[in-house]
Amino acid sequence: MKLALSPDEVAFRDELRRFYRTEIPAEIRDKVEYGRELTRDEIVTSHKILHEHGLAVPNWPAQWGGKDWTPVQRHIWEDEMQLASVPEPLTFNANMIGPVIAQFGSQELKERFLPPTAALDIWWCQGFSEPDAGSDLASLRTTAVRDGDSYIVNGQKIWTTLAQYADWIFCLVRTDPNAPKKQAGISLLLFDVNTPGVTIRPIKLIDGHHEVNEVFFENVRVPADQLVGEENMGWTYAKFLLGNERTGITGVGRTKVRLAVAKKYAAQTNVGGGTLLADPLFAARVAELENELLALELTLLRVVANSSEGKPNPASSVLKLRGTELQQAATELLLDVAGPDALPVGADDIASPDWAQRTGPGYLNYRKTTIYGGSSEVQRTIIASTILGL
Numbered sequence: 516m517k518l519a520l521s522p523d524e525v526a527f528r529d530e531l532r533r534f535y536r537t538e539i540p541a542e543i544r545d546k547v548e549y550g551r552e553l554t555r556d557e558i559v560t561s562h563k564i565l566h567e568h569g570l571a572v573p574n575w576p577a578q579w580g581g582k583d584w585t586p587v588q589r590h591i592w593e594d595e596m597q598l599a600s601v602p603e604p605l606t607f608n609a610n611m612i613g614p615v616i617a618q619f620g621s622q623e624l625k626e627r628f629l630p631p632t633a634a635l636d637i638w639w640c641q642g643f644s645e646p647d648a649g650s651d652l653a654s655l656r657t658t659a660v661r662d663g664d665s666y667i668v669n670g671q672k673i674w675t676t677l678a679q680y681a682d683w684i685f686c687l688v689r690t691d692p693n694a695p696k697k698q699a700g701i702s703l704l705l706f707d708v709n710t711p712g713v714t715i716r717p718i719k720l721i722d723g724h725h726e727v728n729e730v731f732f733e734n735v736r737v738p739a740d741q742l743v744g745e746e747n748m749g750w751t752y753a754k755f756l757l758g759n760e761r762t763g764i765t766g767v768g769r770t771k772v773r774l775a776v777a778k779k780y781a782a783q784t785n786v787g788g789g790t791l792l793a794d795p796l797f798a799a800r801v802a803e804l805e806n807e808l809l810a811l812e813l814t815l816l817r818v819v820a821n822s823s824e825g826k827p828n829p830a831s832s833v834l835k836l837r838g839t840e841l842q843q844a845a846t847e848l849l850l851d852v853a854g855p856d857a858l859p860v861g862a863d864d865i866a867s868p869d870w871a872q873r874t875g876p877g878y879l880n881y882r883k884t885t886i887y888g889g890s891s892e893v894q895r896t897i898i899a900s901t902i903l904g905l
């Protein structure tokens with residue numbers, strides 16, 4: 516089964532296909548295709564090229580740089596971008612805080628933050644999780660106490676992705692410790708990470724890279740006009756943001772690229788009398804993954820088509836759960852294609868090909884995907900209660 520596109524949609528797709536492959540530097544796309552780490556500059560360069568052509572934040576309201584595209588056009592925009600191995604617009608800006616400010620922020624906040632957020636002149640990071648508040652996010656303990664025209668913030672965040680590159684943080688804080696429900700006393704504050712009292716410390720991940728951080732707040736003074744929406748309404752905004760985050764994690768196009776890379780190298784790997792790609796067991800594994808991916812793609816289209824403004828769609832949990840499982844399956848496939856060549860990770864003097872040496876760290880790194888954005892167990896609970904009504 517294939518998605519049938521109208522002639523206009525085909526023209527739209529072909530134009531984007533051409534744009535992504537000619538306007539975004541090949542060195543950047545090559546790095547994405549083969550799973551190499553991008554520098555901050557490369558991420559900013561790619562985002563800015565998209566932005567200059569109106570392609571960074573099509574999901575935003577048109578007034579703030581969005582496009583009145585159909586769900587199918589939105590899907591084509593994202594799928595073609597992933598297929599061309601273009602880095603997606605910085606998710607903290609484009610999918611997380613931008614849509615929240617556009618939906619819930621005051622006019623003043625919108626004017627101040629939306630243009631630089633769309634242009635990636637401000638790099639945002641997400642200050643939600645804490646050492647004892649991950650799945651149970653509403654237990655967060657970082658406090659913000661009102662003091663005149665400011666809030667004084669104290670506490671700690673953890674797993675803050677790319678905070679080392681960030682200019683600003685959007686941060687969930689407890690403003691009412693006595694609220695009857697813990698969800699009711701939470702607010703969303705925006706502040707510069709260079710404010711006195713903010714300390715960022717790196718955490719090394721299982722693949723050896725520095726991707727996440729701990730962020731500490733000690734008497735950080737934040738102007739009260741940097742509160743999003745209303746005080747103590749932060750939980751509503753957080754749920755909206757997490758729904759967008761989960762849908763964004765699906766990554767169908769990226770997994771297609773990873774499968775294509777695995778097939779390319781499998782075709783060059785000899786086993787018995789033929790290639791690994793021709794091996795019936797391997798071919799069956801690839802076919803199954805491709806079918807699962809197609810099913811996910813069609814589900815994604817349905818979710819995008821039925822999402823109503825401002826409301827989190829619980830189906831985003833299905834996309835997050837299944838999308839990350841397939842991402843992991845693809846990294847596992849690639850690791851298996853590399854075989855023993857995957858083992859000498861980071862060794863300069865070993866002759867195994869560079870792509871094979873990267874499959875080990877890639878496989879390990881992708882273990883994260885079933886944890887971040889809400890773990891698989893948490894997604895299953897949401898699906899059971901809100902979709903299946905159990």
Ligand SMILES: Cc1cc2nc3c(=O)[nH]c(=O)nc-3n(C[C@H](O)[C@H](O)[C@H](O)COP(=O)(O)OP(=O)(O)OC[C@H]3O[C@@H](n4cnc5c(N)ncnc54)[C@H](O)[C@@H]3O)c2cc1C
Nearest residue numbers: 641642643644649650674675676883886887888889890892
């Ligand atoms: C690579 C990476 C990047 C991240 N980036 C960010 C970021 O930028 N900003 C940010 O705020 N956070 C970020 N996170 C944090 C992420 O959202 C949390 O790790 C996640 O929500 C899980 O929380 P936890 O780590 O505290 O685990 P816990 O909540 O302690 O969970 C531990 C285990 O228990 C299970 N579990 C917990 N509760 C239940 C339940 N009710 N039912 C069944 N099982 C349950 C979980 O599924 C998990 O297996 C990131 C995490 C990772 C790994």
